[in-house]
Amino acid sequence: MKQELSDLSVRALALRLKQGQIELADVVDHVVAARAEHTSNPMFITVVPEQELRKRTEELASFPAAVRVKMPLYGVPFVVKDNIDVVGYDTTAGCPQYAYRPDKNAFVVDRLLEAGAMLVAKANLDQFATGLTGMRSVYGFPQNPYSPDHIVGGSSSGSGVAIACKTAHFSLGTDTAGSGRIPAGFLGIYGFRPSGGLLSNTGVVPSGRMLDSCSVFCRWPDDLRLVMSAAGVYDAADPFAKEVLGRRRSLKDPIVGVIEPKEEYFLGDAEAKRVYAAGIERLRGLGYSIEQIDYEPFAEISDMTYKPELMAERAAVLGPFIEAHPEGTYSPVVKAALMNSTDCRAVDAYRILHRRTELARQIELDTWSRVDMLALPTAPTIHKRSEVERDPAYASTSLGLFVNFAPHLGIPALSVPNGMRSDGLPSGLMFVGREGDDGLLIDIAQSFAE
Numbered sequence: 031m032k033q034e035l036s037d038l039s040v041r042a043l044a045l046r047l048k049q050g051q052i053e054l055a056d057v058v059d060h061v062v063a064a065r066a067e068h069t070s071n072p073m074f075i076t077v078v079p080e081q082e083l084r085k086r087t088e089e090l091a092s093f094p095a096a097v098r099v100k101m102p103l104y105g106v107p108f109v110v111k112d113n114i115d116v117v118g119y120d121t122t123a124g125c126p127q128y129a130y131r132p133d134k135n136a137f138v139v140d141r142l143l144e145a146g147a148m149l150v151a152k153a154n155l156d157q158f159a160t161g162l163t164g165m166r167s168v169y170g171f172p173q174n175p176y177s178p179d180h181i182v183g184g185s186s187s188g189s190g191v192a193i194a195c196k197t198a199h200f201s202l203g204t205d206t207a208g209s210g211r212i213p214a215g216f217l218g219i220y221g222f223r224p225s226g227g228l229l230s231n232t233g234v235v236p237s238g239r240m241l242d243s244c245s246v247f248c249r250w251p252d253d254l255r256l257v258m259s260a261a262g263v264y265d266a267a268d269p270f271a272k273e274v275l276g277r278r279r280s281l282k283d284p285i286v287g288v289i290e291p292k293e294e295y296f297l298g299d300a301e302a303k304r305v306y307a308a309g310i311e312r313l314r315g316l317g318y319s320i321e322q323i324d325y326e327p328f329a330e331i332s333d334m335t336y337k338p339e340l341m342a343e344r345a346a347v348l349g350p351f352i353e354a355h356p357e358g359t360y361s362p363v364v365k366a367a368l369m370n371s372t373d374c375r376a377v378d379a380y381r382i383l384h385r386r387t388e389l390a391r392q393i394e395l396d397t398w399s400r401v402d403m404l405a406l407p408t409a410p411t412i413h414k415r416s417e418v419e420r421d422p423a424y425a426s427t428s429l430g431l432f433v434n435f436a437p438h439l440g441i442p443a444l445s446v447p448n449g450m451r452s453d454g455l456p457s458g459l460m461f462v463g464r465e466g467d468d469g470l471l472i473d474i475a476q477s478f479a480e
Contacts, residue, residue: 035060036196040106040253043199044146047105048098053106054087058119059291061107061150061416071195072170073188075112076119076152086148101146102256106301109192109201110139111404112152113159114244115233123235124157124167127358128351136233138202138244138261142299145260150198157361158348159204159237160368161185162212165418166361176455179414183212183429185431186221193219193247200248202377205334206237208433210245214445215458217410218301220475222254225441225465227272230265238326239270251446251475258468284474286313287323287401292305295325297428299411305457308409309448313405316477323397323404327389332434334386336427339373339379390439398464403474406432407458408445408458422443444471448480 046052056336101393113123115132156166164187172191190213203210203222214221229244296303418425436443448459
């Protein structure tokens, strides 16, 4: 996209389109040009053909002005991860043999289209949304625009890269264990996992159904407000959906919980440690009070994520397909992660779940009683692609230290840009709140960006 159009916020673009200052045809031209510019970067599995984009602009233009003015996303291009259903296009979940053609859109896609958004592509992903590296796709590995030697993060790899490369204004990913935040931290954009159940999973390929959530990537905090206002509609058809009540809390004298800067928390990456400290100092300069917390209960919950007994939830959904299609085109590490958990004992899983409940109560009493929110690194470090190739399992699980726990607790978490490392790579800082603090986190992100 041309600089002047691609750098507009969602609100600004929609307003100018509705006022006729920018033509819908110009948006399509920019989308097509941006895709052509990045054809060597496998961020997409399927793109919406240009003629279909032109049809969408005709449809949008046909609405009466009184209708258009009420569309907060009017003409705004967006991308969805290819485990989210869109009528007329295959849903692959990153596996060619799994592909199916849905007969209706995912619930969240319908809400975005009703708000006037324009779908432009379906994004690449770590197969079956399993992994945090962005290097578990049989459709190619999306490339980091800041460094071809470093990963982009996953599993919502293509959804993140699409925004970093300005091929769309926002995108949908999913986040079962951090997939909607790790790419944001590595790509210098915003990545938001809302409170559990706030975004519908109807029409989204399940991964871990008790932890799954759609996520949103964008370049400006206010974009999150508009996308969430359109997509965050309660879906009674989704048994895991919740009517999450937003908690209205004052930002007066907010107290932010931070971690002790232990070397082990950053896997020896001194630069990651430095930029995290710089982000905390920026919060302090904005008037936030800083208080160190005991991170060990959170770390213990995060560590549960990849235990075979809890990975069995993913195997319960996807294991039967893999067993029925043994010759399928799989990422070997994904297949192993899913199938190695099929024989776990239920009694062991319950022990882990009971411990998780105990830790959640401990966090309630010891942490949330003292602080209003958390500010954590999005990731301990960023791996090189060569490091992932040498040890793909460790490379993925090692990135989950700070992102894994939020889905278990059903709480919102938002990765925001935190400046640049000295090696030229972006850094992410993650704000975490309690259930219903979604709007609060966006407000904090706005103040941090200003």
